Amino acid sequence: MKRNFPRRLFPLAIGVFLLFSGCGNAAGSSAVEDVQETESISLAGEKDPETDSSCFDKDASLESRKQTIMVYMVGSSLESQMGAATVDLREMAKSGYDPDELNLIICAGGAWRWQNSAVSSSGLSIYRVLGGDLQKVSEMENENMGDPATLTEFLNFTLKHYPSDSCSLLFWDHGGGAVLGYGADEMYGYDMLTLPELERGLANSDLSGKKKLNWIGFDACMMGMLEVADILSPYSDYLIASEETEAEDGWDYSVLGDICEQNAFDGKSAGMLIEDAFAEYYEKGDNYGYIPDYTLSCIDLEKTAQVVSALEGMAAAASDRLDEKGMASLVRIRDHTKTFGKISDEDFYDYVDLYALAQSMQDLYPDEAAALQNAVLDAVVCNATNVPSARGLSVYFPYNNSEYKEEWLLEYRNICPGSIYYSFINRFSEEIDAIPSMQWDLSTNTPSGDADGSAYTVQLSEEQAASFASAATSIWSADDKDTYICWLNSRDVKLAGNVLSTGWDGRLFYLTDDSGDRYPVCAVEVERSEDYVEYAIPVMLNGLKVSAYIHVKVDDACPSGKISGIYHTLNASEEEGLYPDKTLIHIKDGDEVAPFYFARDIRFSDDHSIVPFEKWENTSGAGSAFTVKGNLEATLDIPEEEQDYLCLFRISDMQGNRYFTDYLEIRR
Template sequence: MRRRLAGPIVACLLAAGCSAGPIPDDAPQGWTVLVYSIADTDLEPFLLTDLGELGEVGTSDDVAISALADRAAGYTDEPALGLGDWEGGKVLRYTDAGVEVVEELGEVNTGDPDVLRRFVADGLAAHPAQNTAVILTDHGAAWSGVGGDESAGSDVLTLAEMRDAVAGGLADAGVEKLDLLGFDACLMATYETASAFTGVADRMLASQELEPGHGWDYRVLQVLADDPATTVDALGGALIDGFDAQAKEEGTGADITLSLVDLTRMPAVEEAMTAFGGALTERVATLAPVVGAQRASTLGFGRSPDPVEDTHMADLGILAAQIGVEALDVADEADALVRALNDAVVDRVAGQAVRGATGLSIYFPPQAEYFDAAYADVPGAGPWTRFLQGFYGAGDALPADRRPRFLGDPDASFDADGLTLVGAVDPAAAAAVSEAVITYGLVDDDGGTTFLGEEPATVDDDGQVVGVYDLTQLTISDGVDTAQAYLTLTDAGDGVSSIDVPMAYYAPGAQEYQDVLLTITVDGATGDVLDETYYAYDEVLGTFGELTADPAGIIVPEVLAVGADGEQTWTATTDVGLYADLPALRYDLAPLPSGSTLYAGLTVTDFGGGTDTAATTVTVP
């Protein structure tokens, strides 16, 4: 029979700071799993599915599963777990007979760290076990935190709040540390997160990239019911495999990441990171051009065509490895960091579009104007913040004669590949170039330009910049209407490309729209769409989360329009919107009409954020 706490003890645990005494040595060898489900957001429909998956797992005296589920108003009125529809929070305990409501919380703020602390303390003390796991699920925003409880002004749990809450709950229940801390949320597999929870848990399971709405497959927890002696690494591996399998089934497998991090090895990673960051800071004046170029080519997560909305999270392993190859002065420190990271990341999965992901990312805005000053308050971020400030300072101090400038207009030519644009920057300043792109658009009758897209260009050591454009425009059709769209193309490697399309989404009957990014992952060899997902931007969190778009809602693709006076606006491409039914959308790269006047430009950006553009207008043959 399941152990239950007497009323006075429960009341004690619901007061932060109360101690229930240590978990006894003869506690069952099984598992206690606690799921903190912040469903008071637009992810509610997905999280209700997760709660249902938990209900399919067998429980016993050796395996206990509890959840705190806080539902929102207005997203779905679907019943769940045989409990009907409800608003507010409930603490649930899963049993072989179904789900038991342990407590009605009412309108609770799941962004309050005391609520998390009390849930952890109560859940662990209610079922003492040798193995423990806490999983937080909702929106994630890397170092900024998790959540956004809409009943409490979108209150977010910061890293520091979560660390203190979980650590406090462990202390209250007399548990030294967790076996597994999980984040079924976007972007949480970061150096900052792992560093913050070192000493709080042995393992961390989290994603570097934006997660699809379906998240993890919680039916995988059946491995615990089948074998309560399952190790934490075996559980982490099973959750990774389950997530991978479900993503493939749902058609979202191309962009997923999930990594299992051994937090007991994080002190070695932190030591290597401090040495690496210190070496970069000492040599930042000379290494900044190399760092800037490698940052621009490093795999990023939570990307956006608008740098203000980009999360600026870069893969730490790739970044360190590339810098180590290009900057021999810090090669030893870079190699040591890569080895420490490889030791700490004990298991992982990455889809085709992010295949090179190494398991942990780090915050690295390419320019100072995008750096969030709140980052300096993140636990353990001091050394990296000092490097970033030094890097930005080096960019500001870059002399005018070392800032890349084009030497005249670009040369344009047409061939079977489309338009090739070739420009030249002063070779003496070419080393400062971090990034080069080709942009293109149709010239309007009034002299303005409607831009159609942006793609990477190349720049060599001699300062030659080359961009190629295939003379097509992306169109999207819902089967009734068709609209042109703006695309940002990223080469993901292995013949896979990622296309980001900015849009406005109108829910049925709504007059206001949400900024939405449609991300399409394409197999370049076959043209097959591997994945397509809407992501909505959350201004409070400063990141994207999957949008549950109503098929009857309307999407309107947006393009960048630049007037003859130079004013830039993102504007709708058509007066007619498209239905937001994602599976029904069809994409085409339609050839530009012959005779169209085309603007094409090459833009280089130096590591200090300075830019220069060489452009021309041509007539499409």
């Protein structure tokens, strides 16, 4: 096998990745093309002859159906760049649903370009799916899909003109979770519907005070949250949504035919069918060359109050640790709780799994934790996921994202499901900020251990251990110009007393393809659970145009690792929305991949001694690119040749500040 070490780093790429973080903007919508073109289709056949109310009063075909599904489809960049809405409209039209039983009514807009001839980007219209076609039935007075009045207008129009025994509502587009909301109208500055606006749109409609919707669904990222369930509970029996980011393919709408065939119009039955189809679609792994993480849960909204009550109980109990002495344990619990929307080792959204949070609290508060776990299990009717630690409901718990913490906490007051919980997370944030800063001088904290690094430790002082939040260990080696490259960053670190301990089995990550060549890469641990460890490998694609993370899961089934997702770096642009990018990347034969390396140049003091590692110059950049031959894979393996390495700890205190210890030299 050929050895392929990075011969050259390209500093121009430094701005794309920060050390052990992902902060770049996604370039384009896929690894290969800026726009993924879809087949130009005409979903629309003959348009209705009229669009005023008399048309619907006289049309005998509009007699009452068993159900009306209303789809609020904000096309946004998902349609204008990728045609994702067009693909889903085609799926709906070809699903084989029975139009004599089901009305399928769609409000479509919010994209500057639609990749079909049925939907116009000028103005906002309502369409009816019928006979494999879209029929335009009305033009909207309101046009901004981020305006709650637009949602109200759509609901009222549909309820008036398309009678049925029951109704359900689907929101299609980007999602940003409880704090950011849903939708991003490209025609109106990427305006989103916040949760209070979403509630206003429902409350001002003819739904208010009447029979509830059977279900409300979100084909959007990260809307499977307690805050969303709490706000929607007066208007719907069930919520169908994802805790995690969704792939651009979203839901599998062929399920509409199954819903009609099985008469599964109630929320629970529909939710189970929708989830089964969703899981089956992604388990095939056909579209991406891998099976991405997926989550979709069906939540009984009548049980929301029980979950809120249990969360309030746990927050009340945990409030006794909101002081200088107790904060360390709470910070460590929060730091190790499952989060969502995380593509690198940085956590932008601060959404945590509720069940996992309770599980982390059970040693300190066993009764309250058990009550919350049971409440979540009772509320989540079904949960389609390949992520074991995702149990169906998440909640906002600010910790990592200090940049937006103050602003988001202020807005969160309006949507927090419980006053005790809000007081708890607000005080938690205040206590972290109030902790006196200590001077972490770790230059003399030198790790010690075995010569091959299989086990090594570092001693902390009493003060350091008291302020300790988390740690990672990293493995570095030098090239021929005193540039040290990071190959592995792992959080497999334990604190016992005042001693941090870890070990390294000598394996590093490589990208491989059908040529048999191995390309060494840097890998950063993203998540560690009882079932698996997930790493992110930073890369640049196709002439450094696209920055991405290749996610690799290591578990008992795949001890050498298996690709589980390829994600754009976070698009944290306030102008275009802070929501996650739904686009999954498929790296194919012929694509160009340049591994991105976290690197530092050694530095010396005036007396020629080596300065502390954290003062070495950051020289990170993209290495030499290779062209993929056949299928791309990632593997965790032993390097072919023995080499000298540096092992060191990166320690985070309770305020999120990071420090490096001195290093231990080993040879493996």
